[in-house]
Amino acid sequence: MLLKLILAQGMLGLNNGVFYAMLSLGLAIIFGLLNVVNFAHGALYMAGAFVALILYSYVGAWIGLEQLHINFWVALVLAPVIVGCFGMLIERLLLRHLYKFDPIYSLLLTFGVTLVLQGLFINTFGASGTPYPGQPEQLRGVVNLGFMMFPKYRLFAIVFSVLVCLAVWFVIERTRIGAMLRAGTENPELVKAFGINVPLMVTLTFGFGTGLAGLAGVLAAPIYSVSPLMGADLIIIIFAVVVIGGMGSIMGAVVAGFGLGLIEGITKVFYAPAANTVIFFLMVVVLLVRPAGLFGRQS
Amino acid sequence: DGISDDVVKIGVLGDMSGVYSTGFSGDGAVAAVKMAVEDFGGEVLGKKIEVISADHQNKADVASATARQWIDEDHVDMITDLTNSAVALAVQQLASDKGVITMSTGAASADLTGKACTKYGIHYGYDTHALPVGTATAVVKNGGDSWYFITADYAFGHALQDNTSAVVKELGGSVVGSSDVPLASTDFSSYLLQAQSSGAKVIGLANAGQDTVNAIKQAHEFGIVEGGQQLAGMLVLISDVKSLGTDVAKGLNFTVGWYWDLDDESRAWKEKYMKYSNGAAPTFVHAADYSLTLAYLNAIKAAGTDDSDAVRAELSKQKIDDFFAKGGMIRKDGLLEHDMYLVQVQEGAEDPWNVAKVVRTIPGNEAYASLKDGGCAMAQE
Amino acid sequence: MSDFILEARQLGKSFGGFRAVNNVNLNVERGTIHALIGPNGAGKTTVFNLLTKFLTPSSGQILFNGEDITDLNPVEIANRGVVRSFQISAVFPHLTALENVRLALQKRLGVSYHFWRSKSLLSELDDEAIERLDQVGLKRFAHLRAVELPYGRKRALEIATTLGLEPELMLLDEPTQGMGTEDVGQVAELIRNVSVGRTIVMVEHNLGVVADLADTITVLNRGEILAEGPYDVVSKDPAVMEAYMGIKADEVEA
Amino acid sequence: MSEQTAGIGNASEFEDSGPAESAPGNRIVQGVLWGLLILSILVAPAFLYPVFVMQLLCFALFACAFNLLIGFTGLLSFGHAAFFGGAAYFAGHAIKVWGLPPLFGIITGALGAAVLGYLVGALAIRRQGIYFAMITLALAQIVYFFALQLPFTGGENGLQGIPRGTLFGLVSLNDPIVMYYFVAAIFMIGFLIIYRTIHSPFGQVLQAIRENEARALSLGYNVDRFKLIAFVLSASLAGLAGATKAVVFQFASLTDAHWQTSGEVILMTLLGGMGTIFGPIIGAVTIVTLQHELASIGSWVQVVIGGIFIVSVLLFRRGIIGELARVLKVSGV
């Protein structure tokens, strides 16, 4: 019985890990390559979920086709693109002006963006959240895992996000793009002088990182209800995940994301009230013994 | 004597945007109060009646700061709604210290007129004692005699869990465990699993609003109901049933303080209310909001003043006899004792809002704790 | 009795598998100017960092005035009187020259943790601070903020500040780097002046300066000591000539 | 990935920081500001709702305490709400349950915040810059969860009904005017402590550390200890503010410990002027007044506050007082 419960809570933990991993991955890309701590990452995740909701429930009505519900699969493609474009807009219009200052200003700026986004969505959709009705038919129902009934959709979310994380890791760590991006963070002027279009690269990277947040949002929509505050507390957890994984480390973000989800889930079996804090305690421990994080480059 | 500041100000302090903003509080509650003021004629003793409202965001500190300023600066005479027990407990205490009447509706904790009762605090509509009397009794009698609670982690949830446990145990059932869940959670799966592995026959939901809806949905998603466990929502509104869909909510029993399909008077009121609220049918909380506003204004009229002591005394003198409550009375401890109704979800009715049918009327004195057992020290002498 | 103010015994430092400093034995005689030279990457800065504990040695021992200071932290070492300068100039840019120097002097009042007292009590140090500035020719810049000083003068300010600690031993890392010829002369002069009554260890690529100032020269190469002695001896050492000056370079792969 | 970012708001960015602090022009401007401050504190309750002014004072003190860290030590703590809110709980518990008189309750709160500050600070100063910010944020979140879950805090309900009691057993603090001057006195004491700290030998070393940490170290200053002391001081004063607020509102709540409050105090300081003496007060007054005046527009407040944040970061990194000082060519204000 206990083993069953541990496995079951572990699965749920892994399920949360999907979002930890995908969000911290985007955050790590943006931080590692642009040196910006994007506080708005949680809000963009929320925006991704809302894009899915809007596509399904509102767009049809807007264009006079009440029966039109743009489905989940389309949202899975469109939402990251839309959120990513929005991210690029933020980068172009706002962040860009802060690169020459202490990175803390970028953190503060994105904090402001978070407040604005949250406020706008609360005003438009209310604070309480709306369920996403567009869960795809193919993924309804449960799978019997032996130790539990697990919704098909959640299983899909886990597999899908693992694949996405691996693909992203490959591109960044195994291609020259990664090195170019890192260099661009450090000394954009010189990299430009070498003949690389740094501003474009930075914008695209930011768009990519935020697009990942949007993607995570779409994945989340059918699981949680879509709410303006869904990213608010999550972002703090994500920060801890990133610190534990090692800031800027792609592998660290992914492994720590899934791993911490798992640990959090299992904690619930033994002492549920500690589940909220276990990640932060682990963070303290990691800081004490390995200040650069599990996968970070030790300085 | 007379009306202080030449105006009677009623403050609606509610959850205007959060998890309780539909069904319990929000625009629907403000509409009910305004409708009552209009029906009353907009004036009392020749002075204007004014309604102001604010969002407490389910935060007791925000609520008490707002209430403090309402009382100190805006000279509000009565504060109502107070959906969210934590909010209500804080504001009721503060207001009573400052000699202002509060009439809580959305808030549920029986402590409001129990151990936390105050001189000017009134609780109107239902409470956590009254809810399980109908629902839990029905469930236990049907064989659901071991319970696991999923509880909203604040004043209300704990009060509801305690009151329900008491009923369950009294009937010979047992409580095997519970999980405390923060207000406004969207993922109940891990708590549901915990409940499932506890082996309890019944998963009692000591929460409300969106929380209840989410918990019920996810229980279905994880095949928990199919696995043989029964869900018991301790506080369910017809708006929740509507958003769940009657197919998902099928078979659910729950307790309400009023149902619009009780009689002609109620049906008529519902029709009128729906015009005020953009077509949403009233929940019993909205009906209570309307009813208490009239009761308060009548008391001022009868007392000839808006002085809190006089009005409070007058409120206990009247019987509440309207579409909402028949022969209800506001007791010394501030509780409105009135009949409650056990209803059951029904499918396929013509009116989309006709989601339930009344299966039992629970007399007020059975539903609510007696003055003596209520635990209000002030009311004991 | 040897009068070595500083002794490093078998000092070693590895980064990962790479041995940047290997078995270095350094004996610095009291009251002398001791120069550390060597090709780039030889480990000179690393040795400095080890001596001042900005890096932790992988092996070996450091003695100061005969006492083992290997386990002290940078602050304790500084407080014993071993003070360093940096390869790039190190001043507090938005403090005035006077305040820069006063920060060094302030330590001896023992009030640095006193957040409840007024800093006007520091003005008793002003006279001495001015005197120190005068020593390095900065008296008239006393009330200018350090950012506004030209590079060479920043270097001088740094030295004046260091002197404020009255160090027994000063470690200077490339004090003339990046200076125009006129500044180089000035700083060299300055170092000679302040060396009176104390010991100086310096890293320097400008052989002119080294020849001019140093009593003893240690040549490092690939983390190890290649040669040691006065300029005339060291500069004629064939190994040094090859490794450092590049004489015979034709035979060495460039 | 360099960690050596110099502290925020210093060095390279603002090259021209006016003449020496004691120049005659400065003296006048400083005097005017001091005069305005004292005068407005004295007469405010005659014109404004006293509870509101007390709230202003509490947040102003909070912002000044925060500024001690960011403006004068170069450390961005993103977790200061933990001390503000934590102290509120300590004070509330001490007064309500232990029955301490309000003044001692508030002191207990500040001491509690000092202990929290020590624990958080000791961990966080192991890293620098953006890391420091994120670590304080996460540690504050632990404090938040404790506030949520420990039995004595009242969880989501908060700690309600903290009695205001009497001062020295003599005057009742339930009288709004007495309460007001009590709060005003606490504010002034806190503010003077901060002012003195900045202008102390200790403050001088803090500034040196902010400008060039390695050099301060090489001069034999135990940099970590200085930072830690500054952190604890700042946390205690933030706690003083939080504890006082708890007594004013008779309430200790999760909001005060939430990260959003940490964000707000940053905004107040940034808006008023980091590293200025009076800036945080102006910033706090602006933000709290805005929140208060705009309360009726609901969540749009968040949008407005967020917008101010963005604009300040982009265009007014010096803040109101900082810009003023630049225009008037003065410093030390």
Add this chain to the structure above:
Amino acid sequence: MSMAVIDKPLLKIADLHAWYGESHVLHGIDLELGEGQLITLLGRNGAGRTTTLRAIMGMVDRRTGSIALRGEEFIGKPAHRIAPSGRIGYCPEERGIFSSLTVEENLLLPPVVGEGGMSLDDIYTMFPNLREVRKRMGTRLSGGEQQMLAIARILRTGARLLLLDEITEGLAPVIVKALGEAIRRLKAQGYTIILVEQNFRFAAGVADRHYVIEHGRVIDRIDDADVGTSMDKLNHYLSV
């Protein structure tokens, strides 16, 4: 001074002005050099030599005048187009080694701008030190190693015009000498080079001409052959 005009200059700079923000640093630089030539820019600290190179690379806030390379005007070009279309390699004064990249990543970073660049092996042969440290992070290198890396990095790209800023700064004599050799060899291989130096002796013998810059203007131009006879003048320009 001799005013020999080059028939077909590879690079011709005329009346170049440059600004950092408000501050006007270059006040009309004129210089030219032919394919395969090597010139040096001499001058005191702050004269504007570095700025001249940065202005060519588009790394100043504003520039006016003319920079014609192989007949094409470069003033209006965005910074990231300059190196590829001009086949230029730039080695900055502060070296610009990337700390978050390994030595090898640093080496491979600048995109190839043309054919004929050196291979990694050639580079390691030229700078054996670098081979040893190639897996190390960029700024873990000693000052001198960083300098070598900075030069090596642009030799890979196939650039034909090299702008080298104070490459002997902070280097041991042995390396300075080796670099001198390297420069000579590069010139022999047909590279065109602009060298900014404090130390004109370093380049004497290899250079075709020396330009003396002061206050953002070319104040003199000395053919290498005349260095011997212009010693006094040079010393006067470069010291107090």
